[in-house]
Amino acid sequence: MSLLHAAILLPLFYAIAVPLFHKAAKPIHTGWFVLPVPVLLFSYLISYLPAVRGEGPVTESAPWIPSLDINFTVYLDGLGLLFALLISGIGSLVVLYSIFYLSKTKEAIQNFYVYLLLFMGAMHGVVLSDNLVVLYGFWELTSLSSFLLIAFWYQREKSRYGAQKSMLITVFGGFAMLAGIVLLHIMTGTFSIREIIANADQVQSSALFVPAMLLILLGAFTKSAQFPFHIWLPDAMEAPTPVSAYLHSATMVKAGIYLVARLSPVFAGAAEWFWLVSAFGLATLFWGSFSAVKQTDLKAILAFSTVSQLGLIMCLFGLGSAAVYYGPGEDSKLYVLATTAAIFHLINHATFKGALFMVTGIVDHETGTRDIRKLGGLASLMPITFTLAMIGAFSMAGLPPFNGFLSKEMFFTGVLNASKMDIFSMETWGMLFPMLAWIASIFTFVYCMIFVFRTFTGKLKPEELDRKPHEAPLGLLLSPAVLASLVVVFGLFPDILSYWLIEPALASVLPGLLADEFYVHIYFWHGWTTELFMTIGVVALGTLLYMQLKRWQGIYGKLPQKLTLNRIYDRGLFYVDRLSLKLTRVYMTGSIRDYLVYIFTFAILVVGYALLQTGDWDFSSAQYAEITIYEALLITVLIISALAIPFVRSRITMIIVVGAVGYMVTLFFVILRAPDLALTQMIVETVSVALFLLCFYHLPKLRKERSPATFRLTNVLISVGVGAMMTLVALTANDSRLFESISDYYVKESYNLAGGKNIVNVILVDFRGFDTLLEIMVLGIASLGIYALIRLRHNGKQQLLSQDRKGGER
Known part of the structure; x- marks a missing residue:
């Protein structure tokens, strides 16, 4: 990773340290700790002027997801350098201005500077990224960080409204732009802007040219507040003035302008591009x-x-x-x-x-x-x-x-x-x-x-x-x-x-x-040209209109107020909200059974369709090992236990029977020489049975009322469907492979690459170490959540007791 990569990422990582600076040096305004970042970036980037002017663009690449043609490639040419200098230069002045504009005692300035640095880094990423997928990631980060900046004074309703409007409109355009990026990749086979420009003839001759252009322009027009998507920008003025000075003079609204300029070599020359832009x-x-x-x-x-x-x-x-x-x-x-x-x-x-x-x-x-x-x-x-x-x-x-x-x-x-x-x-x-x-x-x-x-x-x-x-x-x-x-x-x-x-x-x-x-x-005097006479006419007529402003300003009141774009947006959002509420009420019934029906039905349809599409089923038993008497007995007990569950009338008995199914699976692992899996299964099954027994012991007894026929029929269809689906998946996965199994790779390389003889342990710790790490993080987050809920319940009880005491005293 190069210094240019570091220049983009510096504001993002520095944002993490801002709360620490704020807490460590309260007498000093936090802005003084932030100011060196844009100043340093501006000084570093301006040093590239001779190189870009004389030698051409500077390119640095770091692999990210090479298999998907996604790399973090920085491409610094004249256009990118111009925008980067505006972002860092104006950013330096805005940070300096904010130090004297925002009170360090009355405002949450640490939040302000975190959001501002996130936005600054995201904008640098947009204008310096060569890969369109990376550019899109930074593009959406600008929408998120600008939303936070506009809603900085979130106590005000207008600030929340303006932030929401800017977020909805720009993110809508961002999704459209992403679709356009996908179409460009389909046409050229690459996400690299330089390579797409090199294949511009191929793009312009494709049937997808116009759809890709329209989607790209939709992203650019929403971001740069072009008519009729401009309605978000006036409401975004509820942000603090330093934010307005930064976002709407040199950065966010210029992102769409940058996109049009950057992709002009691809789309320019077409009548559609000329007229739309x-x-x-x-x-x-x-x-x-x-x-x-x-x-x-x-x-x-x-x-x-x-x-x-x-x-x-x-x-x-x-x-x-x-x-x-x-x-x-x-x-x-x-x-x-x-x-x-x-x-x-x-x-x-x-x-x-x-x-x-x-x-x-x-x-x-x-x-x-x-x-x-x-x-x-x-x-x-x-x-x-x-x-x-x-x-x-x-x-x-x-x-x-x-x-x-x-x-x-x-x-x-x-x-x-x-x-x-x-x-x-x-x-x-x-x-x-x-x-x-x-x-x-x-x-x-x-x-x-x-x-x-x-x-x-x-x-x-x-x-x-x-x-x-x-x-x-x-x-x-x-x-x-x-x-x-x-x-x-x-x-x-x-x-x-x-x-x-x-x-x-x-x-x-x-x-x-x-x-x-x-x-x-560029120079001042061009003679008595048409342009100069147009300017003289602007000044003369403009002065007259300004002096007579009160006489003609009433025309604005004649415009139809019910057909304004803001009203259309508000009414549209209102009806979408009402429709979503009605739709949510239809399927959010509060019944866990209904939710499981939705999930299992969706799974049956999707997986069943996928199985039908593959169509290569071979249920031959020639490749299977012989079934021993022990396995036959275990299968018999497992099937009997599973079939008994719907007919059991006691919750306690039902849980024990479900536990029996799990323990039969544990014995299968033992027979198949997988002691670690058997141990894990046994522990999980034991804990699950114990927890279910504790929970269900306190529930009322099951009523022996006969369920409606549709209720029972739905249960039967879902149960049989899920069972059949999973059976087919297991058989199909074993019989008809669409590609070579990766298991041979683990068998051959576990010891060579990781030095471990237990293949399962090597997969968990080395080959899939990040998966294991994330699983541990999930467990840790869940533990913290449970702890927070327990504390919240405890604090709530203490508050209730305190209120009761006060009530008794009164």
């Missing part, structure tokens, strides 16, 4: 920006703005996929620019959105509210926070000289180029892309102005605030100040990202399409 992205961009304008909570504004910005990035990746259709050459370069813009905006969004979330946390922390109807006039009291808010919001609005302006101009270039395409029916529908993009940008400008000016300008309303506002301490300002500085630096000097980050990532998304002389060059 770009159209859903454009719809998400428009709906997110349109919905953000009507919000009154600062985090809600940012939530819908995140939805909108994710749609923008997704749309660009869809448009950029057209480059694959055109193939290498000059024609493809127009559409490579769209993918370049997507990667550049991915970085820009992480910087300005992280800063804005932290600014929102500062406002909430210092005033006690995020409601813009109660805020206003904070600029003079919080000038630094106001400055950071302006930088982040103006960048998101696409205003110069900030980095958002540059990537927004590149976005306009991408949609304008798309409108001129002569493929995928774009001659008809192409003009919709620049039109919808421009309208969405206007709404983006409006909600950015609302965020800044409704919060920091206007009249101060101290009577509406829970706390007297003042500037935040340096600790809270440091992280957003770093991000805001990057917004300015990347805006003024954008090419510092081109060589080391954007070009290697671009080569990963569109391998083989870039000519040797192609390079990324």
Whole structure:
């Protein structure tokens, strides 16, 4: 296992130690013990920039389940390195911010940092795994850890609701993605992303291409909050602000973006991929920006703005996929620019959105509210926070000289180029892309102005605030100040990202399409272009709409409230809950007999079907040894004892007869020279009989009422069916082998490999040591459970006695 493997696993293992740090050093905030982890990871990963840029991807592999083609392979290329740096870099700033945001006395901060580290490690696993099965494992771990982070304040109903919604939607998409991964394996015979990309022609010519693509995109769209699956993200804002700043600016919501970018070499070039990715992205961009304008909570504004910005990035990746259709050459370069813009905006969004979330946390922390109807006039009291808010919001609005302006101009270039395409029916529908993009940008400008000016300008309303506002301490300002500085630096000097980050990532998304002389060059002035006039129009019309907001904002009230996606989700969940409750009541009768009937019937049907499918039955007795007189006697006694059980009327007699069956089996082991099995069987049978006698002794006597005919018939059918099934299984297993028995291997290798002459002991201790260990763990857990129940019962009795005494005293 390499250092790259250790980099992924470090946060996961470090999470185990967080409670120990918290307990050992209570005067010190636990965040200080956690901060070195993301800082160390960022420092280590950034050292790979020259290698990835100059020598190409770095690969390290560790075997996991080689027989199933599942290995823990780390693949560090330009795209993976970019995401890993965002995860660790933004993670460092979020941990630093959380130290000053979360109280070490009022919050369960040890839990917070455990969940955060789990999430950080899982995200690194997603973006650095080459094996799709391993990627899926980390993918679901991000859903689990984000659920815990969103529900951190689980006392609040909204936190629990938001966590549940995010879990259900993203896990649903994860299962769909897993099905898509299985289809890719069927088509290519491998789970390796690199090998699947190498066999992209084979995938695209398969009949399973479209189903696999749809399932993969379903996973990506749910994770990255694309319309109509975006409804979980606004409710996830109930999490603490550091969580929102991390999950929704640089990590979780970018996982779906990463998946689309990573698998673009496999699916890009197809009309289905182009339309699904770009159209859903454009719809998400428009709906997110349109919905953000009507919000009154600062985090809600940012939530819908995140939805909108994710749609923008997704749309660009869809448009950029057209480059694959055109193939290498000059024609493809127009559409490579769209993918370049997507990667550049991915970085820009992480910087300005992280800063804005932290600014929102500062406002909430210092005033006690995020409601813009109660805020206003904070600029003079919080000038630094106001400055950071302006930088982040103006960048998101696409205003110069900030980095958002540059990537927004590149976005306009991408949609304008798309409108001129002569493929995928774009001659008809192409003009919709620049039109919808421009309208969405206007709404983006409006909600950015609302965020800044409704919060920091206007009249101060101290009577509406829970706390007297003042500037935040340096600790809270440091992280957003770093991000805001990057917004300015990347805006003024954008090419510092081109060589080391954007070009290697671009080569990963569109391998083989870039000519040797192609390079990324981002600069401000392009002349009086169409894109610039579009920006001027956005600012002019956006300013007008902001100034007249009260006159037209009433259109949101005209929308049908009963047909909202959130209402459909809630009603759907309600009906599913009711249906499951009714279904559960049908089969959960409280009768153990009914449950056994279900289990045995299912076993008979499944095993019987399997036996019929094999069909190779041979009940020849030629290979069996002769039956001795002792074995015949034991079989006779065993059969008589088994047949007598249904006719016995006394529970005590019934238990003794059942014990007789077990003891006959013990004697069989003795005759067949298996003393260890005989001893085990005898001990288990003796203990079982003794326990049953103790339990049943206290039960009332059996009533001699005649059972209904259906009751008895069901018992007979189940009994005969199970008996016949197990007999057939035993005979079939002995007579018709589908593959060579492994027993010969144990006979030959037990002494050579393990140095033991007792084959059974060697199998239990060496060959199947993990099974034995897990069995011991099960027994240990069961023992602890019994002990806990006994203590609970004892404590309950003590509490009842105490309450009785108090009642007597009163």
